Amino acid sequence: MGRYFIRRLWQTIPTLAGVILLVFILFNLFGGDPAAILAGKIVSPERIATIREQLGLNEPLWVQLWIFVKQVMTFDFGDSWSTGESVADIISQKAPVSLTIMVQVWLLDAIVSISLAVAVAYRRGSLTDRAVMGICTAAMSISLLLYVVIGQYVLGYTLDLFPVLGWSDSLWTNLTTYAPLPVFLLLLVSIAPSLRLYRTFIVEETTHDYVRTARAKGASENRVMFVHVLRNALIPIMTNMAMQLPGLFVGSFVIESVFSIPGLGKEIVAAVLRSDFPVIKAITIYLAILTMLVNLLVDLLYSWLDPRVQLK
Amino acid sequence: MRRLAAIHHFTHPLAPHRADCNDATGSWQHALIRMLWWLFLALALAVAPTIQGARAADSGKTLYTYFEAPESGFDPARNSDHYSGEVFSSIFEPLLTYDYLARPQTLVPNTADLPEISPDGMTFTYRIRPGIYFSSDPAFGGQRRELTAADYVYTFQRLVDPANRGAPWDFMFKGKVIGLDEKIAAAANGEFDYDSPVEGLQALDRYTLQIRLKRPDYNIPYITAAPATGVVAREVIERYGDDIDAHPVGTGPFRLKTWERRNHIVLEANPEYRGTTYSPVERDGVEFDHEVAQRLQGKTFPRLDTIDIRIIETAQASWLAFQSSQIDLHPRLGANYALLVAPNNELAEKYVKLGWHYFREAEADITYYQFFMDDPVVGGYTPDKVALRRAISLAFNQAKMISVVRNNQALAAQSPLAPQINGYDPEFRNVLGLYDPAKAKAMLDIFGYVDCDGDGWRDLPDCKPLRITYLSSSSQGGSRDTEEMLIKGLADIGIRLDTDVMNFSDFLKARQAGKFQFSGGAWGQDYPDAENFMQLLYGPNSGVVNDSRFRNAEFDRLYEQIASEPPSDARNERLREMSRIVNAYVPWIVEANRIRTHLAHPWVVGFKPHPDNMPHYLYLDIDWSQMPADLHARRESE
Numbered sequence: 001m002g003r004y005f006i007r008r009l010w011q012t013i014p015t016l017a018g019v020i021l022l023v024f025i026l027f028n029l030f031g032g033d034p035a036a037i038l039a040g041k042i043v044s045p046e047r048i049a050t051i052r053e054q055l056g057l058n059e060p061l062w063v064q065l066w067i068f069v070k071q072v073m074t075f076d077f078g079d080s081w082s083t084g085e086s087v088a089d090i091i092s093q094k095a096p097v098s099l100t101i102m103v104q105v106w107l108l109d110a111i112v113s114i115s116l117a118v119a120v121a122y123r124r125g126s127l128t129d130r131a132v133m134g135i136c137t138a139a140m141s142i143s144l145l146l147y148v149v150i151g152q153y154v155l156g157y158t159l160d161l162f163p164v165l166g167w168s169d170s171l172w173t174n175l176t177t178y179a180p181l182p183v184f185l186l187l188l189v190s191i192a193p194s195l196r197l198y199r200t201f202i203v204e205e206t207t208h209d210y211v212r213t214a215r216a217k218g219a220s221e222n223r224v225m226f227v228h229v230l231r232n233a234l235i236p237i238m239t240n241m242a243m244q245l246p247g248l249f250v251g252s253f254v255i256e257s258v259f260s261i262p263g264l265g266k267e268i269v270a271a272v273l274r275s276d277f278p279v280i281k282a283i284t285i286y287l288a289i290l291t292m293l294v295n296l297l298v299d300l301l302y303s304w305l306d307p308r309v310q311l312k
Numbered sequence: 313m314r315r316l317a318a319i320h321h322f323t324h325p326l327a328p329h330r331a332d333c334n335d336a337t338g339s340w341q342h343a344l345i346r347m348l349w350w351l352f353l354a355l356a357l358a359v360a361p362t363i364q365g366a367r368a369a370d371s372g373k374t375l376y377t378y379f380e381a382p383e384s385g386f387d388p389a390r391n392s393d394h395y396s397g398e399v400f401s402s403i404f405e406p407l408l409t410y411d412y413l414a415r416p417q418t419l420v421p422n423t424a425d426l427p428e429i430s431p432d433g434m435t436f437t438y439r440i441r442p443g444i445y446f447s448s449d450p451a452f453g454g455q456r457r458e459l460t461a462a463d464y465v466y467t468f469q470r471l472v473d474p475a476n477r478g479a480p481w482d483f484m485f486k487g488k489v490i491g492l493d494e495k496i497a498a499a500a501n502g503e504f505d506y507d508s509p510v511e512g513l514q515a516l517d518r519y520t521l522q523i524r525l526k527r528p529d530y531n532i533p534y535i536t537a538a539p540a541t542g543v544v545a546r547e548v549i550e551r552y553g554d555d556i557d558a559h560p561v562g563t564g565p566f567r568l569k570t571w572e573r574r575n576h577i578v579l580e581a582n583p584e585y586r587g588t589t590y591s592p593v594e595r596d597g598v599e600f601d602h603e604v605a606q607r608l609q610g611k612t613f614p615r616l617d618t619i620d621i622r623i624i625e626t627a628q629a630s631w632l633a634f635q636s637s638q639i640d641l642h643p644r645l646g647a648n649y650a651l652l653v654a655p656n657n658e659l660a661e662k663y664v665k666l667g668w669h670y671f672r673e674a675e676a677d678i679t680y681y682q683f684f685m686d687d688p689v690v691g692g693y694t695p696d697k698v699a700l701r702r703a704i705s706l707a708f709n710q711a712k713m714i715s716v717v718r719n720n721q722a723l724a725a726q727s728p729l730a731p732q733i734n735g736y737d738p739e740f741r742n743v744l745g746l747y748d749p750a751k752a753k754a755m756l757d758i759f760g761y762v763d764c765d766g767d768g769w770r771d772l773p774d775c776k777p778l779r780i781t782y783l784s785s786s787s788q789g790g791s792r793d794t795e796e797m798l799i800k801g802l803a804d805i806g807i808r809l810d811t812d813v814m815n816f817s818d819f820l821k822a823r824q825a826g827k828f829q830f831s832g833g834a835w836g837q838d839y840p841d842a843e844n845f846m847q848l849l850y851g852p853n854s855g856v857v858n859d860s861r862f863r864n865a866e867f868d869r870l871y872e873q874i875a876s877e878p879p880s881d882a883r884n885e886r887l888r889e890m891s892r893i894v895n896a897y898v899p900w901i902v903e904a905n906r907i908r909t910h911l912a913h914p915w916v917v918g919f920k921p922h923p924d925n926m927p928h929y930l931y932l933d934i935d936w937s938q939m940p941a942d943l944h945a946r947r948e949s950e
Binding site for chain 2: 085
């Protein structure tokens with residue numbers, strides 16, 4: 001186990017090197033010139049040259065790449081080119097905001113989707129099953145933007161059930177006042193695909209011999225579904241949930257824009273639009289590391305959920 | 313025993329999985345509960361940084377408003393975006409300001425009296441009013457810090473110091489003030505030397521500032537009213553260094569209370585501010601809003617304790633926030649909502665009943681389409697090239713563009729100038745640019761732009777293909793409909809228009825580098841004078857602000873004349889002549905002067921949108937008696 005863990009960590013180095021190289025190449029090929037944006041109204045060649053010099057963009061590419069590598073090694077990505085704010089501050093302030101929304105969505109999505117998936121899988125082929133699947137297909141066909149715009153108007157403004165927008169310094173106020181509507185709308189979008197996926201996992205489990213054996217041995221349907229079937233279906237479900245974890249940190253740009261929530265999703269889009277490379281670099285690298293760690297976590301989880309799986 | 317490859321097989325959520333026994337683990341339910349507990353603990357730790365104490369309740373008046381795009385920072389020398397300007401215009405004070413209600417825009421004293429201008433228009437002397445103090449800050453060591461002429465000398469030098477993110481405002485003084493360009497050049501090889509004197513920028517005594525120019529420029533008073541020239545204190549700049557964006561310390565009516573970047577800005581009244589009253593300026597030809605003036609009469613400003621600004625980036629969100637009274641003021645309502653609120657440019661009855669204040673004002677800006685005049689196809693000054701551009705201009709349906717794309721929230725521009733500025737003539741008409749596709753076709757036929765190869769599209773007079781590319785930016789909201797109208801307009805006269813869409817920074821660079829044929833542009837006033845707009849077509853400015861690189865000797869001669877003379881009827885005639893040259897040679901197809909709609913709730917007193925596009929929070933007030941009781945109670949409890 002220990003050797004496996006060390007080997008997996010060791011494997012992150014070439015992966016990270018690949019990410020660094022890819023981000024660097026993509027930015028230099030397609031990222032645009034931040035100096036042109038920072039120059040203001042009068043974009044003279046001299047001003048662009050001055051700003052490029054100040055940002056270090058006139059250094060040879062290999063020097064810029066080496067600076068990037070050093071930043072990754074020290075986890076110090078410097079300051080945002082567009083605002084001068086420390087990149088670490090940006091992430092530490094904005095990521096918890098996105099998490100406040102996305103963690104709720106993640107948990108509630110799992111609870112509701114798994115519960116409904118068990119229910120409809122149990123009644124596979126019934127009218128209820130077909131109706132739920134039909135509703136899911138319809139729900140998945142509608143854009144998040146539409147949910148958000150209509151939800152904000154109807155639930156926020158017309159019915160006055162929630163504030164139409166806002167965010168507070170207080171976690172409690174956010175959880176009780178500002179987050180419920182965005183969370184609800186995101187759930188409307190996320191539950192449908194999760195439910196369909198989890199239903200598939202559970203239905204597949206119900207076709208296995210061990211289920212028939214359990215029934216033949218006289219196990220109740222509840223025991224069959226919740227102890228035998230669900231337990232085995234949890235492996236892919238947990239995988240799916242774990243793979244969503246990195247995405248929780250980056251939030252939802254649409255939700256954050258419409259509800260004026262100061263999360264990381266808006267920050268990322270703004271950074272891309274402004275060609276703010278330090279912010280793009282930091283978020284990309286953090287996400288890459290997080291994804292690799294989550295992959296490792298999932299593999300460890302397998303061996304915990306299914307002792308037949310051994311890590312070597 | 314499974315190998316790692318098998319484990320990876322499971323990592324895909326849709327991957328098939330097999331498990332044919334179910335008794336290998338023990339109390340897995342307990343394990344799951346444990347896992348969930350640890351998960352919750354980890355999440356609690358992750359979100360813990362957001363837990364902070366509740367904000368102390370305000371006892372005074374707070375105005376809630378919004379910005380439609382995020383700010384950058386509050387150092388005037390480093391930030392040129394509009395929304396940062398809206399904030400620092402309330403914190404830092406320029407020498408002069410504009411009368412809040414007077415139209416056309418009229419300069420009035422601020423920290424200094426109106427300047428003495430030498431007869432040759434090259435020397436400007438300002439007397440700064442004694443007894444003006446910066447808001448308190450640790451940088452001042454516990455002492456009250458009085459504003460002096462030396463502070464403006466330092467402030468103006470900061471505006472040209474390239475170390476300040478390339479000095480986006482340097483055009484205000486660069487190339488104009490005696491001795492300043494030499495300092496800028498010296499800074500290219502080291503740090504900007506703030507201590508050595510500049511011949512044309514001197515504090516003659518504690519309260520007297522003198523600016524001396526290389527050539528006459530009667531726009532200097534306007535420049536010294538621009539928010540970016542708001543005065544800063546050197547001690548503060550040096551104390552906070554690179555973090556100066558977050559520490560704006562000025563002499564203005566408000567100071568920064570809290571700042572959550574790109575989300576929430578709170579200003580509070582500056583206790584060191586001297587207080588001011590409003591009395592409208594009385595000059596010939598100047599009008600003002602009597603109703604608002606009456607409401608401001610006899611009051612000392614500022615009246616508001618706090619300005620609470622949210623960044624709300626979607627039009628529906630800000631509109632609903634205004635309707636639900638989460639914000640008191642809605643500047644710059646989107647064009648779609650402007651139509652909803654005022655279908656015939658008059659406030660709808662249901663909103664009149666709510667007591668909403670409605671303002672519809674033309675902004676001092678212009679939108680246009682420009683040709684790259686050095687381009688071998690669309691550029692040039694020979695009759696066939698001019699004919700091609702004129703034909704395209706005649707095929708441009710300006711009225712339809714304004715009605716369909718701009719929802720009638722714009723005036724049809726007739727010249728390169730904007731309303732609300734010196735030199736703008738509302739009676740001037742672009743007689744050469746009236747929509748007339750038949751005339752355009754005839755003109756193209758006469759000059760040999762015919763379909764040589766029978767493919768349905770016109771070719772160049774030498775029968776080479778005529779294809780024009782329109783350059784646009786992917787981040788310009790709503791540009792697709794503009795492009796479609798241009799494509800259709802040109803197709804109607806047999807010209808094929810392609811589009812090249814690129815990201816905003818590449819778009820800016822391509823335009824500046826002259827790598828385009830045809831493109832859109834817009835300009836808003838830096839100061840309310842025609843020179844600020846005509847500079848965009850001045851030959852020597854090619855590649856700097858003159859993106860089309862239009863060069864016309866007569867235009868340039870007239871520009872040099874109007875740039876160095878004060879407003880007069882003769883100058884206005886010269887400006888009309890310059891507009892005629894532009895409309896004749898068509899480096900630009902002028903499109904629109906945008907109209908903005910602004911809304912205020914009935915309890916907002918004193919609001920009047922200003923052509924300088926700044927919020928002028930100084931003169932706003934809240935009338936509790938006009939506010940619904942439940943909202944008042946809710947506000948007081950916050």
